[in-house]
Amino acid sequence: QVQPVESGGGLVQAGGSLRLSCAASGRPFSTKAWFRQAPGKEREFLARITWNGSPYYADAVKGRFTISRDNAKNTVYLQMNSLKPEDTAVYYCAVRAPGSNDYDYWGQGTQVTVSS
Numbered sequence: 001q002v003q004p005v006e007s008g009g010g011l012v013q014a015g016g017s018l019r020l021s022c023a024a025s026g027r028p029f030s031t032k033a034w035f036r037q038a039p040g041k042e043r044e045f046l047a048r049i050t051w052n053g054s055p056y057y058a059d060a061v062k063g064r065f066t067i068s069r070d071n072a073k074n075t076v077y078l079q080m081n082s083l084k085p086e087d088t089a090v091y092y093c094a095v096r097a098p099g100s101n102d103y104d105y106w107g108q109g110t111q112v113t114v115s116s
Helices: none
Strands: 004-007 010-013 018-024 030-036 045-047 056-057 065-070 075-080 090-094 110-115
Touching: 004 090, 018 030, 030 065, 030 075, 045 065, 045 075, 056 065, 056 090, 065 110
Parallel strands: 010 110
Antiparallel strands: 004 018, 018 075, 030 045, 030 090, 045 056, 065 075, 090 110
């Protein structure tokens, strides 16, 4: 059973940085991704990274956010720079099962709040 666990959220001022971490048991060699959901809005894809480290970003965060992974630690990271108040949301880590086109396992989320 894969259970992603996010950490690293918190309160930061606009222009600041945070690094989120997601540790997931099992399945180290699978695509992992970050999403976020702000109050009253739909869940939004941010970035994904394949098992061999190839990243892909949503336009909204390209150039500000960086996704990376450490397969030895079975952990994926999201470095967030130049944060804006509109980045305030609950951030979720998701893991894709091998052979799946969907994200099959989700963490509980970590809150990121950016103050102006």
